[in-house]
Amino acid sequence: MAAEKYGGGAICMTSEMLELEEIKKLLRKEPHGLSILEISRKLGIGRNVTAKYMSMLHAAGQVEVRRVAAAKLYTLAHRVPxxxxxxxxxxxxxxxxxxxxxxxxxxxxxxxxxxxxxxxxxxxxxxxxxxxxxxxxxxxxxxxxxxxxxxxxxxxxxxxxxxxxxxxxxxxxxxxxxxxxxxxxxxxxxxEVEAMQDLRKALEEKDALIHAIHFRMRNALQTVSSIMHLQTSHLTDPAARRAVRATEQQILSLALAHEELHLSQNLSRVRMADYIARLAGTLFRTYNVPPEKIAWKVRAPGVEMPLELAQFTGFILTERIVNVIQHAFPDGMTGSMELAIDRDHTGRYTITVRDTGVGIPEGMEIAAGTTPGLPSVRYLVEQYLGGEISIRGDGGTTVTIAFNGEEPHVPPLGATPAGERT
CATH class of the missing domain: 3.30.450.20 (PAS domain)
Structure with missing residues (x-):
């Protein structure tokens, strides 16, 4: 038995432990490695005993072995405990x-x-x-x-x-x-948990703020629409009354878009089926159209749009719905109207407004855009949405509008719209 001083106390070490330590000291001096025979000769330990020691050290992960020609060379392991x-x-x-x-x-x-x-x-x-x-x-x-x-x-x-x-x-x-x-x-x-809690709180505050903004925008636009409605009572020129009322309806469509976002959980996209249904219902009530005169339905399965794109869609649909109410079913005629929006896998939208009314009057040039209510629709589609519009007049009127889901091109404030004279 041998004793080694450590930290003020004595740790007893057997001859086997001492010989293992001697082997490791020797290998530290020989980084290229030694064979069992070389270790045995240098330390004066029997070859079989040395082989046993090397097996123990290798099993413990303290030495590594590699083969060079016919010999096995042992080196200290470079492993982190x-x-x-x-x-x-x-x-x-x-x-x-x-x-x-x-x-x-x-x-x-x-x-x-x-x-x-x-x-x-x-x-x-x-x-x-x-x-x-x-x-x-x-x-x-x-x-x-x-x-x-x-x-x-x-x-x-x-x-x-x-x-x-x-x-x-x-x-x-x-x-x-x-x-x-x-x-x-x-x-x-x-x-991480505290950061997520702070983030969740910030998102809730942001959502509450956006809800409030949409609510106030809706109220402001509703107020403007109401003021314009009151002003029409002071106008004697029928053309002026129609123009003011058309503007009032477009402002109302904007208000409804903000109201839809205020009521929605998704604050960035408008659910078009709900929005169109509210818009159509409001316009039919405004013009006192009884349900039995024009039956209407909306089809927009799962379609959502960003707010600005939804607002332009609201402008277009307002023009078409009012046109159907005023011109498609004269003299007590009854029928139906369908409002549909589809979106394909490329993100392209298709709006279809189909009615079973009197159709396009004979002799009217459809392509020229002289159909009542269509010039403004064509202008919005082509100038702002970069889309196309087509019209069919068989068995009623079908207006189809197609455009990509890109952000509408809106001219700077105060700029003269393209195609309009100054």
């Missing part, structure tokens, strides 16, 4: 035996739960657990892992007066003697 790696991670890691006592704890765990303690190995994990019900939950997870079942959960953990949030993983392990154990990994997600 697992305990050192666990000390580098920010996750809190503790290893428990079957009695729930600590076998190993990394630096992060010790720093968080037992600062100031020199040694916690051998202590029961319960000494560091929070109060019920978290203590009970953790204990149940540990016992499940001891039965071979990996468990994961989220844990709020009270530490020094503040609550930390962890993602906890309980992993079954087996020690060298065959006894079961558990590795507990605690990932500190407190900052």
């Amino acid at each position: 697992v305990s050192a790696l666990l000390g580098l991670t920010s996750d809190l890691i503790v290893v428990l035996d079957r009695n729930l006592c600590i076998v190993f704890a990394n630096t992060a765990f010790c720093t968080e739960f037992c600062p100031g303690r020199d040694e916690i190995v051998g202590y029961p994990i319960e000494a560091f657990l929070p109060d019920r019900p978290i203590r009970q939950q953790i204990t149940e997870m540990i016992h499940a892992a001891l039965r071979g079942q990996e468990r994961r959960c989220k844990l709020p953990w009270e530490v020094d007066g503040h609550t930390m949030k962890f993602h906890a993983t309980f992993i079954p392990i087996v020690f060298e003697d065959g006894a079961p154990g558990v590795t507990v990994i605690l990932e500190d997600v407190t900052r």
Whole structure:
């Protein structure tokens, strides 16, 4: 037996341990490696004993072996011990035996739960657990892992007066003697959780603000529409009354778009089926059209549009709906109207307004855009949406409008629209 002084105490080392240390010292001086025969000769140890020692060191991961021609050369392993790696991670890691006592704890765990303690190995994990019900939950997870079942959960953990949030993983392990154990990994997600809570609060505040903006825009536009409606009573020129009323209706369509967003959970896109139904219903009530005179329906399955595109669609549909109400069913004639919007896989929209009314009057030039209500529609489609419009007059009137889902081209404030004389 030999004794080596260490830290003020004596650690007894057997001759076998000393010889293993001598082998490692020798290999440190020979970075290119040595064979078993060379190690045996340099240290004066029997070849068979040296071979046994090298097998032990290799199994322990302390040496590496490579073959050069017919010889095996041994070098010290350049491996980082697992305990050192666990000390580098920010996750809190503790290893428990079957009695729930600590076998190993990394630096992060010790720093968080037992600062100031020199040694916690051998202590029961319960000494560091929070109060019920978290203590009970953790204990149940540990016992499940001891039965071979990996468990994961989220844990709020009270530490020094503040609550930390962890993602906890309980992993079954087996020690060298065959006894079961558990590795507990605690990932500190407190900052992430708090950041998500702050983000969620900010998003809720933003949504509330946008809801308020749409609500106020709707009220402002509704007020302007109402004022214009009152002003028509002072106009004696029929053409002026029609022009003011048309503008009033377009402003109303804008108000309805903002109202739809105010009522919706999606604050950036308008659900077109609901929007068109509200728009058509409002216009039919405004013109006092009884349901039995014109039956109408909307078809826009799942179609949504950005606000600005929806507003232009509202302008177009307002013109067409009013045109149908005023011109398609004269002299007590009854019929139906369908308003449809489709969107294909490329993002291109198709609007179809179909009625069963009198159709295009004979002799009217459709292509020239002289059909009542169509010049303004054609202008909006071609100049603002970059789309195309087609009209069929058989068995009523069908107006089809197609355009890409791109942002409408709106001229600068005060600019003269294309095609209009100054």
